[in-house]
Amino acid sequence: MSEGISQPDQPQALEGHAGDKDLFSKFDDIIAMRQGLLDSGVEDPFNLVMEKVLSPTRAICNGRETILLGTYNYMGMTFDPDVVEAGKQALADFGSGTTGSRVLNGTYQGHKDVEEALKDFYDMDHAMVFSTGYQANLGIISTIAGKGDYIVLDIDSHASIWDGCAMGNAEVVPFKHNDIEAMEKRLRRIPEDAGKLVILEGVYSMLGDIAPLKEMVAVAKKYGAMVLVDEAHSMGFIGENGRGVVESAGVIDDVDFIIGTFSKSVGTVGGFCVSNHPKFDIMRLVCRPYVFTASLPPSVVATACTSIRKLMHGSNKRAHLWENSKNLHKGLKDLGFQLGTDEPQSAIIAVIMPDLQQGAAMWEALIKNGLYVNLARPPATPANMTLLRCSLCAEHSEEEVGEILEIFEKAGKAVGII
DSSP states (O other): OOTTOOOOOOOOOOTTOTTOOOTTGGGHHHHHHHHHHHHTTOOOTTOOOEEEEEETTEEEETTEEEEEOBSOOTTOGGGOHHHHHHHHHHHHHHOSOOOSBTTTTOOOHHHHHHHHHHHHHHTOSEEEEESSHHHHHHHHHHHHSOTTOEEEEETTOOHHHHHHHHHHTOEEEEEOTTOHHHHHHHHHHSOTTSOEEEEEESBOTTTOOBOOHHHHHHHHHHTTOEEEEEOTTTTTTSSTTSOOHHHHTTOTTTOSEEEEESSSTTOSOOEEEEEOOTTGGGHHHHOHHHHTSBOOOHHHHHHHHHHHHHHTTOHHHHHHHHHHHHHHHHHHHHHTOOBSSSSOOSSEEEEEESSHHHHHHHHHHHHHTTEEOEEEOTTSSGGGOEEEEEEOOTTOOHHHHHHHHHHHHHHHHHHTOO
């Protein structure tokens, strides 16, 4: 510090002062719960390191080759030779990053190409790519529904949807999960002339169940609401062309916005929104999470574009993934595990655990036997359930599904779940 220059008095930290408030104290219950879990001797299920990834379905974890059943790599595109080569070429041609926003210097040819691929994939007029799927929900929802508007949404909606609602300051009206009657009651109470947005998900990520979109979209339109559907967990897989539950339910032309991500079936990172609304392009100038963030690296949009183009012709992969889902669901049910759905509805199969302690023990038993799944716990899960969430891949072989069932049986008996 320079001498002879007067400096303002600096505040002094007062230890133990009655007015002190540790801003981390709000997390004390979660800290205690996590510490109790670790003190019981189980491996930390939220700190797994993949030392080497061998394929869409296998990796080295804790020095052991492990089957991957919790990666959301539904269509197995991460190691597709064409996808990988596209990324390498873009890295060589355009460098490692854009260092700018889409509205400044951050739009490269690859960004336009991937948006064209999305428009072709969905057969829609407009496509807008975000740096993550989270940002896509955050940006679109907060921009189109603001103060004075109403958002009617499923209580089990993803955190990014809830955060988009909070950021936009609209009046948020939740309804019971997948309850058509409850949704209609909420819509009926909203002033007729108010702006209304209904937000639904094609596949809900915790239990892997699908929304009754045909009926819900009809109700939304009856009350003059716009409809946004998040198809993060169904894009590429569900529907004749992989367009999601909106396609399989026959309502793709009736929804106003479809949100999706590149981090699942597409096999990279990023998010998007497609729409036929004639004014949609104004979002590029008014959507803050789009305007005020750096655009995706050239290698990422190149891999995404190539993957999306290939997913247009992915009917064989989709059929195989459905077989995997049916076989794993039946096998787990036959072993005596409690599952999140009575029948397989998506590529997600949730195995319900009695409590967090037994769930963590089961997770550890699986990983030690060479199988990785997701351990999901409250508050992220519905109804305070502890889940082992299994995400199938189109690249899982029939033999691997059989091996998965053998590991589940061995671990379940060892822990006392079955």
